[in-house]
Amino acid sequence: xxxxxxxxxxxxxxxxxxxxxxxxxxxLDEQILNRKNFADMLSVTLACQLAGEVIDRGELEKMFxxxxxxxxxxxxxxxxxxxxxxxxxxxxxxYLEPLLLFKGFQGLQAYRVAHALWVENRLFPAKMLQNIISxxxxxxxxxxxxxxxxxxxxxxxxIVIGETATVGNNVSFLHGVTLGGTGNETGDRHPKVGNGVMxxxxxxxxxxxxxxxxxKIGAGAVVLxxxxxxxxxxxxxxxxxxHPHDDMPSFNMQQDFTRDA
Numbered sequence: 145x146x147x148x149x150x151x152x153x154x155x156x157x158x159x160x161x162x163x164x165x166x167x168x169x170x171x172l173d174e175q176i177l178n179r180k181n182f183a184d185m186l187s188v189t190l191a192c193q194l195a196g197e198v199i200d201r202g203e204l205e206k207m208f209x210x211x212x213x214x215x216x217x218x219x220x221x222x223x224x225x226x227x228x229x230x231x232x233x234x235x236x237x238x239y240l241e242p243l244l245l246f247k248g249f250q251g252l253q254a255y256r257v258a259h260a261l262w263v264e265n266r267l268f269p270a271k272m273l274q275n276i277i278s279x280x281x282x283x284x285x286x287x288x289x290x291x292x293x294x295x296x297x298x299x300x301x302x303i304v305i306g307e308t309a310t311v312g313n314n315v316s317f318l319h320g321v322t323l324g325g326t327g328n329e330t331g332d333r334h335p336k337v338g339n340g341v342m343x344x345x346x347x348x349x350x351x352x353x354x355x356x357x358x359x360k361i362g363a364g365a366v367v368l369x370x371x372x373x374x375x376x377x378x379x380x381x382x383x384x385x386x387h388p389h390d391d392m393p394s395f396n397m398q399q400d401f402t403r404d405a
Contacts, residue, residue, distance in 0.1 A: 150223050150239060151182040157240045175244060183212040183219055189243055190254050194276050207269075211257045218256050221293040225252055232296045232316060232397055248297030248317075251281040258287035289323075292339070296394070308352070309334035312341065316394035318363070320346035326368075338373065340392035344399055360393040362401035376404040 145153075158176040162169050175192065179185045187208035195201035212219055229242040229249050236242060242249035254277050261270035270287040278284040285291070285305045292313035297303065299319035305311065308331070309323040321343045325333040335349040338356050344363035349355065355371045362378030362385070371377050376386045376393075378401045386404030390396060 145223060145227050147182050147219055147223050150226060151185070153239050154182070154185065154243065157238050161240065171244065172240075176240070182223070183209065185243065186219070186222060186253060187212065190250060190257075193247075193250055194254060194273075194280055196276070196280075198272065198276055208257055211260050215260050218253075218260065221256060222253050224293040225249060225295050225297075228294045228296050228314065228316075232395065233298055246300075247281040248283070248300035248303075251277050251283045251285070251300055252291075252295060252297050255285040255287065255289075255291070258285075259289070259291070262287040289334075296397075302346075306334035308332045309336070311337045312339035312357070314340045314392060314394055316342045316397060318343060318345035318347075318399070322348045322350070324348070324350050326351040335367075340394050342388075342393040342397065342399075344378075344401070358388060358391050358393060360388045360401060360404065363399060376401050 154176055158172040162172045175189050176185055179188060187205050190208050191201045191205035195204055226239060226242055226249065229246065230236050230239055254273060258270045258273040274287050281300060283300045283303045286307040288307045289305045289309045291311040294314040296316040298317060302320045303317055304322045304324060306324050315337055323335045333352050336354045338359065340358045341355055342360045344361055344365065346363060347361040347365045347367065349367045351368060353367065353370050356373030356375065358374040359371045360376040361367060362376065365378045365382040366380045367377055367382040374387055375384055376388055377383065378385045385401055388404055
């Protein structure tokens with residue numbers, strides 16, 4: 145979907161909902177119906193969620209808007225993440241829900257702006273935004289990490305992505321996933337995750353390891369070694385237990401790794 149198509153869809157859904165659910169009117173008017181475009185909708189939504197004692201809503205909204213003007217690819221990525229959430233999360237019934245209500249989607253978009261600040265060498269505001277995201281949403285993505293588009297961040301609670309981690313496109317995360325180091329080493333020390341990977345709930349990927357395209361990591365796995373493409377790993381420590389039945393396990397979200405044997 146294009147940015148314009150998503151914006152139109154959001155307005156249509158909001159217009160329909162506000163007629164049938166009075167409690168939605170204030171939120172929908174403020175964050176969707178009275179906004180000029182998708183960038184404005186996203187900016188005010190993130191600002192509403194993250195504002196507090198550290199920085200007020202107005203300053204946050206201006207910061208998000210400025211970055212969407214400077215880096216329009218952030219909006220393209222947001223649309224791909226939004227569409228991925230609607231397509232893969234069975235609990236999601238509209239495009240409005242991830243934008244307004246799902247902290248995984250919201251936290252990911254806020255991270256993207258923090259990463260843009262990091263790339264500009266504005267390290268303090270990038271880390272400040274990381275801190276606010278962590279406290280508000282319970283997810284901790286280092287702003288230096290490199291993360292692709294088309295991601296589903298399902299539930300989001302306790303997901304940690306370390307400083308030197310990289311994540312490809314079309315990856316699905318369940319809650320509790322860690323892309324972490326193995327100790328206090330410095331340098332390149334975090335996992336590299338390929339495209340189309342599915343990471344099960346509370347999977348712990350530790351060290352500078354590589355997870356191949358289309359791999360599946362079972363819930364609760366502790367992965368300490370490279371995982372070949374299109375392979376299923378599970379257990380503690382994780383070992384190969386089979387192969388996914390399709391090229392992109394992140395799309396169908398089949399989490400029962402015993403079916404891959």
